[in-house]
Amino acid sequence: MAAAAQRQTGWWLLILPAFLLMTAFYVAPILQVLAISFTEPQPGLQNYERLFTSESVQRVIGTTLRICLITTALALLLGYALAYRIALAEERVRRWWILAVLVPLWISVLVRAFAWVTLLRRQGLVNQALLETGVIAEPLQLVWNEFGIVVGMVHYMVPYAVLPMLASMREIDPRLLAAARGLGASRFTVFARVFLPLSAPGLIAAGVLVFIFSLGFYITPAILGGGKTLMVAEWIGLQILDLIRWGLGTMMATVLVVAILTTLAIFSRAVDLRRLFGSGA
Secondary structure (H helix, E strand, O other): HHHHHHHHHHHHHHHHHHEEEHHHHHHHHHHHHHHHHHHHHOOHHHHHHHHHHHHHHHOOOOOOOOHHHHHHHHHHHHHHHHHHHHOOOOOOHHHHHHHHHHHOOOOOOOOHHHHHHHHHHHHHHHHHHHHHHOOOOOOOOOOOOHHHHHHHHHHHHHHHHHHHHHHHOOOOOOOHHHHHOOOOOOOOHHHHHHHHHHHHHHHHHHHHHHHHHHHHHHHHHHHHHOOOOOOOOHHHHHHHOOOOHHHHHHHHHHEEEHHHHHHHHHHHHHOOOHHHHHOOO
């Protein structure tokens, strides 16, 4: 008993510095943000009442949810196809595919956003190619709108969708697929009846990850949206930094944190996220 108590005390001493840092630099600021949302400009719930009475607030929330859902759907579609290709590739080829997925993560989000501006602007490479091939008669407005934001966010989020789905797919025993084929199932049937259900936990985990990350996007919507399409993070920055409305800004920040925690709580019941990300292996 004494040895067990000593080991337990030792574990607490090991995690105590991390716990204190977490409290000082993360929990305490969040509690302060929560307090400001209830006290500025005066104590009460008037800031949260704007969620139900302000059309601008509702429009920002609706725009954010719409863009995040579209981004999540497209990232999952592209990421699943890529993860499927990597999972079934030979080991030597698989390493190169994984490297290709990881390389974009090492490039600054700011650089990628400005690269998409160069590609999608009216005089950009995409419009020039479409004009020269006769597909369009005049340049399309592909950036500084919702379309440009979705393109940039999907490009950023696809690697985050690939990794958990690939981890789930790698756990599928290839002998199950071979057995299904040996019993006369077509390739589509093997995929739909065997592979897809077994990879569903990774698909759900990737969806949660992409959706949560998308909710807090700031730089990509600010650059590719051109200030015309506001998402929650940019709206919070506008309220606090430009309009000095700390109460409204912290209210929306609190709502964002609650939305993220609620999403995690709901989907953690549907799939063991820790196992997918390796902590439960």
